[in-house]
Amino acid sequence: MTQTAPLKKWQEKGYPARLQEDLGDGIVRCHLSPRNCRIRPGQHGFCMVRANRDGKLVSLNYGRSVHATEETIETEAVFHYEPGARILSMGNIGCMLNCDYCHNWKTSQARFVEDKDVFYYTPEEVVDIAKRHGIKVISWTYNDPVVWHEFVVESAKLAQEAGIVNLYKSAFFISPEAIEELIPVIDIFSISIKSMDPKYYRKITKGWIEPVLDGAELVYRAGRHVEVSTLMVTDLSDDEKTARAMASFVGERLGAEVPTHFVRFHPDYKMTNTIRTPVERLEKARRIALEMGLQNVYLGNVYDTDSTNTYCHGCGDLLVTRYGLNANVLGVSADGHCVKCSADANMRRIADVPKASVVDALPAGADLDIATFDWYGDIRALHVQVRNDSSQLDRVYHRRNRPGTRGGSWGVINLRPGESYRFIAAKSTLDEVGVAVAVPRTCTSSLHQVFDRAHFPTLEVDAGTLNADVTPLPLYVNPRAKD
Structure with a gap:
């Protein structure tokens, strides 16, 4: 599609893209995804973040990101690589798919991206953030790292040289050529297989399943750590057929030891006229996969069950x-x-x-604002965003609250002058009622409630949600819908 609207700031500069084929007459072919988009000058590929400018393929999202966020490795459906590890999650703009239930639609679909939601990083800055905060894993995640290929490859190499592990959380609709460029720099592949039904794949995701399965096998055979997951969408893919097909694929083409995750769905984007996946259906899928010989089968987006242990x-x-x-x-x-x-x-x-750094008590006499947030409904995770507006090092504190007490140790996050940082606080025990955050008055801060695994963008807590047990805001409005 030819660009006719004024360019947004994030679209203005292009970065030389890899995997380009010159077709002559200024036309290029992009070999990043199985679509192999044929792109004329001035046009974009399906993802809307790879374009032909003056006969050259460029990436429009190099270094363009949602806010870097400290989370845990379990956020990425990774249970067998340093459990509980803190990770630095990095997500970008655009996607090679367009899933009807996308949790990150406001950034994955480039036409919805607003300049206010875009942050800018260099590869060096990403690695520096991880090092300064003592984080040993960088996760390339959220909408999908496939369309961030150049930035991921270059940044992951720097991270590797610094002794940092690279995690690639992806729907993996990607070409073999691109996978070969990832294998040397990526340590963990967490692959989201959207369904095992080819017809479902084309209708719901706008992609096709065969290259996803082939790619998963390719990285597994290359000796990389692989975990796979599938979203069990209510009344569409939360059945015995899906469970058996997933177990067969993992057992026959990967290995019985590969961790497999059946993930609970929440309504979002174009799929809000439904309900969350009933947990008993997920439990049944897990039992089936275990009976079929898989060794490590888990549930995702589910609390209060032994099926995550x-x-x-x-x-x-x-x-x-x-x-x-x-x-x-x-x-x-x-x-x-x-x-x-x-x-x-x-x-x-x-x-x-x-x-992570902790202290037993807040510093005496510190000029701090303290905010609390209590878990409710299915809101059991929170993003805390803070910015040090002072000219000196500052510290932010956070702690878990449990019934009958507001005591306990405080986690400490050090912020250098001008630094903006985002971190997750997720419910950690059955009796935990919420979290407290203590922020110096020299800092700007905001709280953002999160459904399940993190998604972007999120709204501040004061904006509320449409329904605490169904879907977070912002709510997608179909532009073709009539009043």
């Missing part, structure tokens, strides 16, 4: 407990084995992971 296949001992997006390692050795019976837990660990 990891047990030893040798002695049955409890190895890792999980509650929401939090994990507690009980019985896994540094080399990924059960400490009780030495059986291989198929779990990779990261050596010398820095612990």
